[in-house]
Amino acid sequence: MSTMTINLKVWRQKNTADSGGFQDYKLNGVSEHMSFLEMLDVLNEQLIKEGKDPVEFDHDCREGICGSCNMVINGRAHGPKRLTAACQLHMREYSDGDTIVIEPPRAKAFPIIRDLVVDRSAFDRIIEAGGYVSVKTGAAPEANLIPVEQDVSNTAFDYATCIGCGACVAACPNSSASLFTGAKVAHLNSLPQGEPERKRRTVAMVEQMEKEGFGDCSNYAECEAVCPVGISISSIAKMRKDYVKAVFS
Amino acid sequence: MPTLLKAATSQVGRKILTGVTGVLLVLFIFFHLGGNLAIFGEADAMNRYSLLLHDLGPLLWVARIGLLAVFLIHAWIGISIWINKRKARPQNYQVYSSKGGPSKQSLSSRSMAFTGVVLLIFVVFHLNTFAFGDMETILIDGRETHDVKSLVIDTFQNPLYAFGYAFVMLLLGTHLGHGIWSAFISLGLTSKKASAAMYTIGGVVAVILAFGFIFIPLYIYFGGGCEATLIECR
Numbered sequence: 001m002s003t004m005t006i007n008l009k010v011w012r013q014k015n016t017a018d019s020g021g022f023q024d025y026k027l028n029g030v031s032e033h034m035s036f037l038e039m040l041d042v043l044n045e046q047l048i049k050e051g052k053d054p055v056e057f058d059h060d061c062r063e064g065i066c067g068s069c070n071m072v073i074n075g076r077a078h079g080p081k082r083l084t085a086a087c088q089l090h091m092r093e094y095s096d097g098d099t100i101v102i103e104p105p106r107a108k109a110f111p112i113i114r115d116l117v118v119d120r121s122a123f124d125r126i127i128e129a130g131g132y133v134s135v136k137t138g139a140a141p142e143a144n145l146i147p148v149e150q151d152v153s154n155t156a157f158d159y160a161t162c163i164g165c166g167a168c169v170a171a172c173p174n175s176s177a178s179l180f181t182g183a184k185v186a187h188l189n190s191l192p193q194g195e196p197e198r199k200r201r202t203v204a205m206v207e208q209m210e211k212e213g214f215g216d217c218s219n220y221a222e223c224e225a226v227c228p229v230g231i232s233i234s235s236i237a238k239m240r241k242d243y244v245k246a247v248f249s
Numbered sequence: 250m251p252t253l254l255k256a257a258t259s260q261v262g263r264k265i266l267t268g269v270t271g272v273l274l275v276l277f278i279f280f281h282l283g284g285n286l287a288i289f290g291e292a293d294a295m296n297r298y299s300l301l302l303h304d305l306g307p308l309l310w311v312a313r314i315g316l317l318a319v320f321l322i323h324a325w326i327g328i329s330i331w332i333n334k335r336k337a338r339p340q341n342y343q344v345y346s347s348k349g350g351p352s353k354q355s356l357s358s359r360s361m362a363f364t365g366v367v368l369l370i371f372v373v374f375h376l377n378t379f380a381f382g383d384m385e386t387i388l389i390d391g392r393e394t395h396d397v398k399s400l401v402i403d404t405f406q407n408p409l410y411a412f413g414y415a416f417v418m419l420l421l422g423t424h425l426g427h428g429i430w431s432a433f434i435s436l437g438l439t440s441k442k443a444s445a446a447m448y449t450i451g452g453v454v455a456v457i458l459a460f461g462f463i464f465i466p467l468y469i470y471f472g473g474g475c476e477a478t479l480i481e482c483r
Contacts, residue, residue: 009343022343065287075344082350101344108337169346172328173359174335176262203251210260215337216330217264218361225352230289233351234439240261247256 003029004096010055011103016119022101032092035181036079037062037069039091044211058113062087064228067163070170071116071160072103076189077167077226085165105170109177109213110181112137120166122212127164127207130201131184131245133193146192159187168231170241174215179207179223182235206243261325269436270323271428275454277316278421282461287342288401288469292477294390295398300389316463324369331362353448357426371417378404384481396467399478406480413468415463426452 006027013020019113027043034042037059044054060068064085071086073079079089094100102116135141148156160183168179185202188194194201217236224233256262287294318341341426348355380402384395404413429451430444438444466475475482 072342073346075342075346076348080348082348103342103344106338106340106342108339109317113357141420159381172335173354177262177270199250203256206259207251214336215334216260218334218358219353219440220358220432221351221353225348233434233442234441234444235275237439240265240435241439243256243259243261244265244437247250247253247262 002096003031004091004094004098006039006091006096007099009099009101010043011015011113012055012115013104014077015113015114016215019089020112027050028106030091032090032094034091035062035088035246036073036089036091044136056117058117059087064088064145065163067165070105070118070165072105072170074075074101077170082225083228085163088228101106104115105166107169107175107214109175110166110169118166120164122214123164123166123177125212126177126181126205126208127184127192128159128184130197130204131188132197133188133191134196135193148191151163152190156187156190159183159190159231159235162231163229165228167226167228169214171222172216172217173220173222174216176223177209177212177214178217178236178239179227179231179233180212181205182233182239183231185242186238187244188234189238198242202242202246208238263329264435266322267326267330268432270319270326271432272436273319275425275429275432275458278320278458285461285465288465288474290397295401296389296394299316299397300392300394314317315372320372321443324365327365329364340473349367352455353427353430355427358431360423361427364420367417367420368424378410396478397481398474402478402482403476405466405469406482408470411466414466418459418462418466421462422455425455425458425479429454 002192008025008027009022010025011020012023025043025046027039030039030042037057037210040055040057047054050091057071058068060066064087067085070077071087071088072088078084078086080093081089103114104112104118107118109122110120112118160178161185164180166180169175169177172179172235185205188201189198219233219236222232250260256356257266265312265405284298287298291297303313329416382400384397384400387396405414430448433447433451434444438447470483472483
């Protein structure tokens with residue numbers, strides 16, 4: 001099995017107040033079968049053995065479904081592969097001697113906690129503002145009681161696949177959270193279950209998004225390109241349409 | 250529900266306003282190019298067209314003020330988006346690149362603020378030259394009117410003006426390359442097929458408009474449209 005030597009340039013920052021900076025590392029014996037995060041595990045093992053602080057990075061499921069990992073690799077959120085979260089990226093995408101620059105997602109609304117870890121609770125507050133539906137408590141209702149057309153349920157499901165990783169914000173030249181907010185709004189607004197709060201939800205989530213300090217959307221569609229689950233910017237267009245409907249009714 | 254003012258100034262409201270004003274401005278630009286084409290008509294076609302517009306009387310002023318408002322709203326929101334963008338990411342990436350695929354990052358989309366500001370400055374000079382410039386008075390069908398045509402032909406004899414104008418019109422085309430499609434997305438176009446078609450149509454329209462506006466000053470500079478004027482052309 002051939003191994004590679006990888007040169008890393010990693011953003012290190014002690015805490016939110018620290019100004020931070022890049023640190024160079026050389027990593028030998030990197031296998032092409034390693035995932036990107038496993039490569040970082042190897043780096044951290046090396047750092048710990050040297051008595052240094054390991055690089056902090058967010059991760060959980062490591063199978064592309066939790067949305068924890070979100071780092072900007074050589075200028076691209078989640079790295080070079082489309083429809084792939086950083087945890088699903090493998091070192092076979094790189095060659096021996098490559099230099100990889102790793103930065104945290106940069107946005108005022110995502111303050112850096114440490115190294116590559118950022119505080120994404122702004123997303124939670126957008127969800128809290130309207131990302132829910134009213135249900136009758138008590139006995140669970142029959143799942144198919146409310147008929148939903150197949151096309152509608154497919155569309156809603158496409159929007160529902162958003163894992164909230166924040167790559168859209170990281171990659172947007174304006175640091176806009178429109179794709180995330182649009183996906184959440186479009187998911188619930190597409191379904192009959194989301195109908196009762198449709199207007200209130202759309203307005204509340206749009207207002208919260210702005211309050212958090214995310215930038216404006218300029219329709220660059222870079223968010224769709226980096227989204228590990230491929231959420232379409234049509235969600236943003238739907239959010240805008242529903243916003244106008246909410247205001248004029 | 251938010252008040253209309255609050256809704257209009259929200260992030261989504263601003264985007265929709267940018268789209269609406271953008272579409273109106275594109276319609277105006279079409280109209281403007283149509284008027285400019287009078288240079289290829291009869292010798293006095295351009296001055297007749299000007300007379301026709303002036304005959305609209307108060308309606309012309311309504312159109313002018315409306316157009317100014319639309320233009321200023323579009324420019325103001327565009328500049329505020331650029332300011333917000335800097336606030337939203339105080340520290341830039343050391344390395345940044347597009348992931349391609351569905352991304353619409355291009356020279357056109359990334360230069361919207363720049364091309365927009367150049368167009369804003371251009372319009373000030375443009376109005377100063379052609380709307381408020383000194384014009385001779387001539388008679389058309391026994392009625393006194395401004396000799397717009399001579400002013401246009403005279404102005405474009407200056408290579409700096411003719412080529413400068415053509416260059417700014419290239420920037421207009423660049424602005425519209427992203428702008429036309431973007432306006433439709435801002436106004437709620439959700440269908441993927443329609444979006445792809447719109448991107449192509451927007452690009453074609455941008456090229457047509459830019460070509461028209463670039464061709465005319467160069468045509469005049471190289472001696473075209475000189476009949477019935479007192480200007481010494483090439």
